[in-house]
Amino acid sequence: MSQLSWAYLNRVVEGPSRPLQQLLDAGRDADEIARGVRRRATWIGELATQTASRHNWDRAEQDLADAAAVGARLIHPGCAEWPLAEFDRAFGFAATGRSDHLRSYQADAIPPHVLWVRGMPLDQAVAQSVAVVGTRAATRYGHEATRQLVQGLATHHWTVVSGAALGIDTVAHETALATGGLTVAVAACGIDRTYPARNGALLDRIAAQGCVISEYPPGMNPQRHRFLTRNRLVAALTAGTVIVEAAWRSGALNTLSWAEGLGRVTMAVPGPVTSAGSLGCHERIRQGRAQLVTGADDVRGLLGAIGALDVAEQYELAYAATPVQSLTRNELRVFDACAPGGSTAQEIAAGAGLPLPLAVHLLMDLARRNVVRLDGTAWSRVEVSEG
Amino acid sequence: MSQLSWAYLNRVVEGPSRPLQQLLDAGRDADEIARGVRRRATWIGELATQTASRHNWDRAEQDLADAAAVGARLIHPGCAEWPLAEFDRAFGFAATGRSDHLRSYQADAIPPHVLWVRGMPLDQAVAQSVAVVGTRAATRYGHEATRQLVQGLATHHWTVVSGAALGIDTVAHETALATGGLTVAVAACGIDRTYPARNGALLDRIAAQGCVISEYPPGMNPQRHRFLTRNRLVAALTAGTVIVEAAWRSGALNTLSWAEGLGRVTMAVPGPVTSAGSLGCHERIRQGRAQLVTGADDVRGLLGAIGALDVAEQYELAYAATPVQSLTRNELRVFDACAPGGSTAQEIAAGAGLPLPLAVHLLMDLARRNVVRLDGTAWSRVEVSEG
Structure with missing residues (x-):
């Protein structure tokens, strides 16, 4: 019975619905509320x-059947x-009103x-999941940056959540699948709909190696306002949201705002300033509303994954100082x-503008570290590397 | 006489010299100090x-003559x-010790x-000047980003100061010259030396449309330690320093550290995360040690130029919201x-999941704003634009 009531409510109440939430919070169950709605009971209020x-x-039975037909529950x-x-955690944070970034979406x-x-x-x-979202109008750079990021995340067992849109979202899902990782697509339409149309096969593969989920009943069209409310789920389900390529008015920025409003970690990948593709990312970083991340290690560091090396430590290892750079x-x-x-x-002391005893002391020390060498009375460099 | 004394001191004391500074601060003049150094007077102390x-x-006379031969004073x-x-302002700030980023260079x-x-x-x-510095191993992206940045700065009468090195520095000087702006090159060798060798013509053009300056006496070789002390002048002379492309151990980061230690505005241009070329820029932004800038408007905004539009305002103008994006x-x-x-x-109210009176109210309002239109009893969209 309860499944039918939930399906009925999902069809007649387009979420998110605060009045429905209040009735549930007050202890009413789905069957009771469904009955109340059908009978127009006064206690259902708003x-x-x-x-x-x-x-x-x-259409509850039909909706459950339509969902079952595509393997959905x-x-x-x-x-x-x-x-x-x-x-x-997410909506509890939002309820404290500590973020003023939800603005008109607070309801x-x-x-x-x-x-x-x-x-x-x-x-x-x-x-253990992180959202990776970005523009549909992705550049070649955006594709490559997303691939590198998601490869690193999937390799370290982070589930990548995204919106299955064309562009960055698609690359994120595909890379997670190719890397053998889990991935979750949050749809803005009915679970039985294929949107975007060309992503049908991708959605099937996501369902086989993670989940495809939707808040909307079967058959529902993807519509603009649904993208916006869908975005809150992408942010709410994950420990943090990364935007990769987002221009000034990209929808991905809405997901990032949700992450902010829901108390999640907000991150943005920078890009070339010579194209407008990363304007939104740069603006959020500049405003201090997103942390700059250059790859999976940064993201893992911010999300506090166990065993994540500090990024500066990694760079120190990857780009080791030459002996000369350490002088x-x-x-x-x-x-x-x-x-x-x-x-x-003597020549060295004069050339360096240092007193002879100090110069000699320094030379001896450099010789111990094999940076200079003494042959007879002539000091020379062991190795010349570009500084 | 004084010129000769200064030239003598410049030859025998390799700057920066704190003992010399202390004697000057104590009121000794250059002639007196030169005499003291020549005679090994006890009062010259350190x-x-x-x-x-x-x-x-x-070699004071010769040095002045060598300088004059290349038109230098x-x-x-x-x-x-x-x-x-x-x-x-710069060294006064450093003396307060408010920045711990000078580290071994504090002296x-x-x-x-x-x-x-x-x-x-x-x-x-x-x-009214700003430093623009970066890696010698500049990528095509670094070139283009520097050109865009410097064009905007030169157009708005900002003098571009740099180090005349190959790569980003060279592009910065050349773009300033091509845009008709002023530019200043700070050399790490004698003013009569041409370094890098291929930049001889460029240095001549800089001297004709700005200045070439050096702290070192004529004939001095460019050496690593001189690049590092030269960098402090680049930072000290300017209101702020921008790094464009700097890898993990780029010398440009040293200039940025100087700007920080001298209380100047520190800025970095982001770039593709798919190459290591901008690693240093990204790291400084992430550490909060440099502000992200995407172009001349950002830089002018941070340096407080009169008439600089707020960047967000400019983006709002450049990427105007469509009527649908404003709903x-x-x-x-x-x-x-x-x-x-x-x-x-009625269909719209049901489709939107809103009560009929509210739907009608909203439709009327949208019609007033020419977003929807009523023909007979049929409401339709005036314009469909991609969200």
């Missing part, structure tokens, strides 16, 4: 207005796989009442004063 | 050690064109005692529910 034009759309807060901890900062799911248990899929300024003066053919200590 | 191996290098703190305000955080100058009066050249969520629901062939208000 929900009567929200369902005024749809309450007689009673309906889950609700009573289900074991409901990502309760994620939703509680939507509540969990979905149900989700339609194709694939593995949702709670497991998102247990102090006085050591450099002495080193620089060694002529290619060899110089006496 | 300066005796610093000049131990060079005090008998008395010697200036010192008593000269009208000495950039006193810039040095006082060098003092002004030069003289400068050799080819070109226009230095104080005028740097009165509220409920307006979008109504707009999205208008079918291409036209829909009745």
Whole structure:
């Protein structure tokens, strides 16, 4: 019975619905509320207005059948796989009103009442997950940056959540799949719809190696306002959101704002300033609303993954200093004063503008470190590397 | 007489010299100090050690003649064109020790005692100036980003100061010249030396449309330690330093550290994360040690140029919202529910999941703004633009 009631409510109440949430919070169950809506009971309050034009759309059985036909199930807060901890944390944060970035979307900062799911248990899929989103009008650079980022994330067992849109989203899902990682697509239309049309095969592969989920009943069209409310789920389900390529008015920025409003980690990948493709990323970094990340290691560092090396440490390893780069300024003066053919200590002291005893002391020390060498009375450099 | 004394001191004391600075601060003049150094007077204190191996290098007349031969003059703190305000502000800040980023270079955080100058009066050249520096191993992207940046700066009468090195520095100088702006090159070798060798013609053009300056006496070789101390002048003379492309160990980062230690504005241009060329820029932005800038408008905004538009305002103008992008969520629901062939208000209310009176109210409002249109009983969208 409960599944039918949830399906009915999902059809007649377009989420997110605060009146429905309030009734659930007050302890009413789905069966009771569905009955109330059908009968226009006075106790449903505001929900009567929200369902005024749809309450007689009673298609619950058909919706469940349509979903089952594509291998999808309906889950609700009573289900074991409901990502309760994620939703509680995200929407609990939003309720504190600590972020002023939700603006006109504040009213939507509540969990979905149900989700339609194709694939593995949702709670497991998102247990260690990060959102990777970006522009549909992706450049070659955006593609490459996304591939590098997602390869690193998937390799380290981070589930990549995105919106299955063309461009960056598609590259993110595809790379996660190719790397053998889990990935979750949050659709802005019915779970049985294929949108964008050309991503049908991709969505099937995501369902087989993660989940495809939707807040909307079967058959629903993807519409602009649904993209915006869908974005809150992408942000809410994940520990943080990374935007890769987003121009000034990219929808991906809306997802980032949701992450901010829901208390998640917000990150942006920089790009060439010679194209407008990364303007949105740069602007958020500049405003201090997103942290600059250059790859998976940065993201893992920010999300606090165990075993993530500090990024500066990694760079120190990857781009090791040459012995000459490690010299102090006085050591450099002495080193620089060694002529290619060899110089006496006196010549070096004068060339370096240092007193002879100090120059000799420094030379001896450099010799111990094999940076200079003494042959007879001539000091010379062991190795010349470009500084 | 004084010019000869300054030239002598410049030859035998390799700057920056704190003992020399202390004698000058104590009121000794150049003639007196030169005499003291020549005679190894006890009152010159530490300066005796610093000049131990060079005090008998008395080539002042020759040095002045060598400089004059390339059209260069010697200036010192008593000269009208000495950039006193810039040095006082920069090294005064460093003396407060408010920045811990000078590290091993703290001892060098003092002004030069003289400068050799080819070109226009230095104080005028740097009165409104910004440093633009970067890697010698510049990519095509680095070239293009530098060109765009410097064009905007030169157009708005900002003098571009750099180090005349190959790569980004060269592009910065050349673009400033091509844009008709002023530019200043700070050399790490004698003013009569051409370094890098292939930049001889460029240095001549800089001297004709700005200045070439050096802290070192004629004939001095460019050496590693001189690049590092030269960098402090690039930072000290300018209101801020921008790095464009700098890998993990780029010398340009040293200039940026100097700017930080001298209380100047520190800025970095981001770039592709798919190459290592901008690693240094990204790292400084991430550490909060440089502000992300995408072009001249950002730089001018940070340096507080009069008339600089707020960058966000400019983007708002450049990437105007479409009427649909400006809709509220409920307006979008109504707009999205208008079918291409036209829909009745009842259909729209049901499609949008909104009560009929609210839907009608929103439709009327959208019609006033010419976003939807009513023909008979059919509402349709006036314009469909991609969100």
